[in-house]
Amino acid sequence: MITLGPVSSVFPETSCAVPELTELAELPAERRAHALALGVDTVRCAEGAGEELTVAAAEQALRRAGLAADQLDALLLVGGRAPRYLMASEATRLQHRLGAERAFVAGVGELGCASISAAFTLAAGLLRGDAHCGTVLIVAAAAAPTRFRYRAPMTVLGDGAGAVLLSTAKTGRYQLVDHLVRSDGKYSDLFRIDYRDLPHRDWREECADEATYSFRLAVESRKRLSSMNSELLDRNGLRLHDVGPVLMQNLSAGAFSFWAEALQTRIDPACRHNLAAYGHLGSLDVLVNLEAAAAHRTPGDYTLLLNSSPVAAWSSTLLRRLPDREYEGIEL
Template sequence: MNEPVLLGPVATWFPDPIAEVATLAELTELPANRREHALALGIDTVRTAEGMTEVDLAAEAARVALEEAALAAADLDALILVTGRAPQYLLASEATRLQHRIGAIRAFTTAAGDLGCVSVSAALTLAAGLVRADAHCRNVLVVTAAKTPTRHRYRAPMTLLGDGAAALLVTTDGPARWEFVDQIVRSEGKYADLFRIDYRDIGSDDWVEECASESTYSFRLAVESKKRFDAIIPELLHRNGIPDSAIGPILMQNLSAGAFAFWEEALDRPVDKACRSNLAAYGHLGSMDMLLNLEAAAPTRATGEYALLLNSSPVAAWSAALLRRL
C-alpha cells in the first residue's frame, strides 16, 4: 500500500508595496466601461514587486517554507518551479536558477508550466507521483511566483493582477496540513492562444496581454468549463468513494467577485470565504491562488474533512483536486 502524500503548510511571501486599485494610474487610461469593470472586480489592493523577478519572489517563499519545515535546502529530494508566462531570459533555466539561489544542491529540479493557472495543479500531480513512485524521494518543494508580465495589471475582460509567491512541501512525513488524495487535470488545445502576448520584435514596455476573442472567453469557454467540471468532479469523487455530501465549500482561483457568483450558481456549490478575502487583498495571482486559498481555509476545516479544489485557465485547462484535512 502506498504511503500517503502529505502537504505541509503553505508559505507565502509578498513584496511590501501595496497599491490601492482605485488609484492605479493605468485605470485612467482605460475607456469608462473598462475602468468601471476593473473597479467592480472585488479587488481592493494588490502587492507590487517592482524590480524583483519571479525567481526573486520564489526564492523568498521557498526559504520561508524550508524554515517552517525545519528542513535544509540541501536535503530536498526534488524542487519543482511553477514557471510564469514571461521568463527573465529565453533559453535560460528559471528552475535551476532557483535551485542555485536557495542551495538545493542535490534536488531533482524541473519546472511545470504552459497550462496557465492550472500549472500548479500539474506540479502537484508531478510531486505526488515522485514521492509515490521513488523510495528515495521523500520531500518535494513546489514553488510558484506571480509577477505581472506587462506594465498593465488589468487583464480584460477577466481580472486584475497582483504579485507574490508561495511554496509548499509535498512529503511522506513531517509537518502536514492535508493529505493529497487524488487529482484530475484536463486540457483543450483549441484555446491554446486565446490569451497571449506578442513579444517578438517588441520592447517589453510595449507588451500587452490580448484576448483573441472576448466572446469566446466569456461564453464558449465558460460553457466548456462548466461541462468539464460537471464531468470531472463526479469522476474524482466516485473513484475515491467520497460522497458529494462530504465536500464543504469549494476552493477556486481568484479572478473576480462575478466569477465566484457564476460558479456558485453553475455548480450549485458555495465558494469558501477565504477566496473572496484573498481576492480583495491580493488580486489574481495566477497559479499561486490555489495555494494561498488552501492555507487560508485550513483553520476552518475539521480533521478528516475533505476539500475540493477547482482550478481553470483560459489556455484552456481544468483541474479538480481532493484533499483531506489532517
C-alpha cells in the same frame, strides 16, 4: 500517503489600490468600470523583486518544515509567464540560490494558472514512483508580465510568490487523496502577448476572442469541472456535500457567483477575501486560499480544490485535513 504542507506565501510590501492604477485612465469608461467592479481592492506590486520573493517563499516553506535545502529530493518551479531571459533556467537558478544541490529540478508551465496543478501531478508521481524520493518542494511565482495589471475581460493581476512541500512523511496540513488535470488545445492562445518586435513597455496581454472566453469557454469549463468533480468524488465514495465549501482560484466576484451556481456548491469565503486583498495571483491563488481556509477546517474534513486557466486547463484535487499536532514545534 502523500501530504501537502507546509504552505508559505510572500508578498511585496508595496500595495497598490486598484482605483489608483495609472493604467485605468487609459481605458474606455466601460472598461474602467469593469475593472473597478471585479471585487479587487488592492494588489501587491513587486517592482522587479520577483526572484527575491520566490527565494523567500521557498526558504520559508523549508524552515516551517524543519528541512534543509540540501535534504530536498525534488524542486519544481512554476515560473512566471515572462521569464527574465530566454534559454536560461530559472529552475536551476533557484536550486543554486537555495543550496538544493541533490534535488531533481524541473520547471513546470504551459498550463497558465493551472500549471501548479500539473506540478502536483508530477510531484505525486515522483513520490509514488521513486522509492528514493520523499520530499518535493513546489515553488510558484506570480508577477504581472506587462505593465498593465488589468487583464480584460477577466481580472486584475497582483504579485507574490509561494511554496508548498509535498511529502511521504505525515507532516503536512492536508493529505493529497486524489487529483485530476485535463486540458484542451482549442484555447491554447486565447490569451497572449505579442512580444517579439515590441519593447517591453508596449507589451500588452490580449484576449483573441472575448466572446469565446466569456461564453464558449465558460460553458466548456462548467461541463469539464462538473464531470471531473463527479469522477473524483465517485471513485472516492463521496458526494459534493461531503466536502464543504469549495476552494478555487481568484478571478472576480462575479466568477465566484457563476461557479457557486454552476456547481451547486458554496465557495469558501477565504477566496473572496484574498481576491480583494491581492487580486489574481495565477498559480499562487490556490495555495493562498488553501492556507487561509485551513484554520476553519476540522481534522478529517475533505476539501475540494478547483483550478482552471484560459489555456484551457482544469484541475480538481481532493484533500483531507490532517490534525494540527503534526505541526507542533514548527513556526507557522
